[in-house]
Amino acid sequence: MGRTLTYPKRSSNTVNRYKHRATYDLKAIHSIINSSQVLHVSFSPGPSDPFPTILPMIGQMGSFDYPSASIDEPLDCYLHGYVSSRIMNLARDCEGDGLPICIAASRVDGLILSLTPNSHSYNYRSAVLHGYAKLVNDEAEKLYAMKLITNSVLSDRWEHSRVPPDRAEMSSTVILKVKVVDGSGKIRDGGVSDEKKDTTNDEVTGRVWTGVVPVWETFGEPIPSPGNKVTEVPDHISRFVADKNDQNQRYAQEAVRITLPLEEQH
Amino acid sequence: MGRTLTYPKRSSNTVNRYKHRATYDLKAIHSIINSSQVLHVSFSPGPSDPFPTILPMIGQMGSFDYPSASIDEPLDCYLHGYVSSRIMNLARDCEGDGLPICIAASRVDGLILSLTPNSHSYNYRSAVLHGYAKLVNDEAEKLYAMKLITNSVLSDRWEHSRVPPDRAEMSSTVILKVKVVDGSGKIRDGGVSDEKKDTTNDEVTGRVWTGVVPVWETFGEPIPSPGNKVTEVPDHISRFVADKNDQNQRYAQEAVRITLPLEEQH
Numbered sequence: 001m002g003r004t005l006t007y008p009k010r011s012s013n014t015v016n017r018y019k020h021r022a023t024y025d026l027k028a029i030h031s032i033i034n035s036s037q038v039l040h041v042s043f044s045p046g047p048s049d050p051f052p053t054i055l056p057m058i059g060q061m062g063s064f065d066y067p068s069a070s071i072d073e074p075l076d077c078y079l080h081g082y083v084s085s086r087i088m089n090l091a092r093d094c095e096g097d098g099l100p101i102c103i104a105a106s107r108v109d110g111l112i113l114s115l116t117p118n119s120h121s122y123n124y125r126s127a128v129l130h131g132y133a134k135l136v137n138d139e140a141e142k143l144y145a146m147k148l149i150t151n152s153v154l155s156d157r158w159e160h161s162r163v164p165p166d167r168a169e170m171s172s173t174v175i176l177k178v179k180v181v182d183g184s185g186k187i188r189d190g191g192v193s194d195e196k197k198d199t200t201n202d203e204v205t206g207r208v209w210t211g212v213v214p215v216w217e218t219f220g221e222p223i224p225s226p227g228n229k230v231t232e233v234p235d236h237i238s239r240f241v242a243d244k245n246d247q248n249q250r251y252a253q254e255a256v257r258i259t260l261p262l263e264e265q266h
Numbered sequence: 267m268g269r270t271l272t273y274p275k276r277s278s279n280t281v282n283r284y285k286h287r288a289t290y291d292l293k294a295i296h297s298i299i300n301s302s303q304v305l306h307v308s309f310s311p312g313p314s315d316p317f318p319t320i321l322p323m324i325g326q327m328g329s330f331d332y333p334s335a336s337i338d339e340p341l342d343c344y345l346h347g348y349v350s351s352r353i354m355n356l357a358r359d360c361e362g363d364g365l366p367i368c369i370a371a372s373r374v375d376g377l378i379l380s381l382t383p384n385s386h387s388y389n390y391r392s393a394v395l396h397g398y399a400k401l402v403n404d405e406a407e408k409l410y411a412m413k414l415i416t417n418s419v420l421s422d423r424w425e426h427s428r429v430p431p432d433r434a435e436m437s438s439t440v441i442l443k444v445k446v447v448d449g450s451g452k453i454r455d456g457g458v459s460d461e462k463k464d465t466t467n468d469e470v471t472g473r474v475w476t477g478v479v480p481v482w483e484t485f486g487e488p489i490p491s492p493g494n495k496v497t498e499v500p501d502h503i504s505r506f507v508a509d510k511n512d513q514n515q516r517y518a519q520e521a522v523r524i525t526l527p528l529e530e531q532h
């Protein structure tokens with residue numbers, strides 16, 4: 001039932017290594033982007049500089065035109081930045097489709113400790129998007145994106161802070177909207193996978209411990225600021241901390257238990 | 267006493283936003299790179315593709331020529347990859363200095379929950395390097411880098427696994443050596459910083475909780491593989507897990523307590 005939308009395979013986003021781990025599903029890719037606290041955004045500064053550069057940014061997938069669009073539908077990527085930063089200036093001055101950029105998100109879910117260094121790996125989730133970035137000029141769309149991005153840092157935070165932003169705040173914040181042209185994701189889960197030459201070597205298996213160390217991001221006890229006047233930590237914060245810790249730990253531990261296909265290596 | 271080496275400031279790596287958080291110190295930048303589980307590496311696929319692309323890779327700073335060089339001295343960045351991957355093919359075919367790439371690492375140490383969305387931020391550490399990547403052809407240097415990178419995933423793991431790699435393993439692994447031309451880092455620590463217009467507004471301070479949620483990476487209990495024959499989790503693993511958890515949590519919590527300079531915003 002239903003359809004699964006996927007990104008087109010182009011030479012720039014087709015995964016050639018460990019193809020069975022690749023995904024082009026909008027849902028999988030958008031979920032990795034949206035659950036990442038930091039996105040790495042790459043652009044070329046211009047013909048005089050040979051190096052592409054990378055900025056860490058905060059961003060989220062969303063649709064201003066269809067706000068009820070779900071995670072598996074076509075979405076734009078909104079990135080948050082400062083008005084005078086280089087990427088914003090480049091995007092502002094860019095004609096045509098916009099500034100060509102690449103957005104990447106990765107997280108490590110476990111250390112795969114195998115018999116040999118070559119079979120060591122991570123359990124991980126990573127996603128890459130390519131697209132054209134343009135500044136958002138429409139006030140309503142900008143506000144939509146600011147709320148979306150704030151609530152990605154901590155659910156419902158927008159509603160529990162001083163909003164709306166005033167004139168100065170609106171003008172110092174710049175939002176980039178990225179029209180995505182392709183994307184891909186890669187997910188590695190499961191356990192250790194060694195080659196037969198090692199698993200049948202008793203000397204090696206007798207001394208090398210193999211297994212997985214799950215890895216996840218922990219959110220600690222909230223620490224009130226010296227100026228804070230609200231005595232209890234509000235529900236939207238304590239709930240977020242508890243939910244995230246539970247989800248993150250569970251994902252990392254359950255990822256280990258997934259059975260690998262026979263052809264799996266590394 | 268002694269000197270502090272810094273990367274040259276060029277237009278490509280000079281931080282213009284929140285300059286007081288920027289660092290060009292080799293030690294600070296190399297430490298961020300070396301303590302990151304994943305590096306994001308960007309390169310331009312070529313003239314026919316407008317988009318730069320990003321690969322998540324594993325890497326470490328080191329010096330084959332001066333293996334005893336410390337973290338605050340000039341080092342190369344070694345990146346681990348697969349023989350037929352696109353970045354390796356580009357680096358292999360690249361003439362002259364090598365393939366111009368950008369390497370970035372970022373980690374989040376805390377959520378800064380302020381009175382207004384605009385003053386929200388992260389405590390974080392990020393580093394960016396630009397440099398020229400070439401394939402390592404020398405066998406001894408390749409082995410040096412493979413050991414360096416394996417032990418960055420888990421300390422002393424190389425010595426506790428089946429080494430040295432055999433012929434097939436040596437030839438399927440490709441190591442990129444990046445000659446760094448510039449670098450920069452950015453570190454944000456401390457607590458909440460709001461503007462006077464909000465801190466003096468009793469209606470706002472009376473209802474908005476402000477403070478920091480520390481964030482750190484947790485390593486869980488090691489899970490043995492079905493094929494594992496070593497009954498006890500070895501010391502090098504349990505020590506790594508305990509040390510990392512302690513360090514990571516302590517860093518995130520102590521970062522909150524650092525006093526911000528008066529001019530600090532966001």
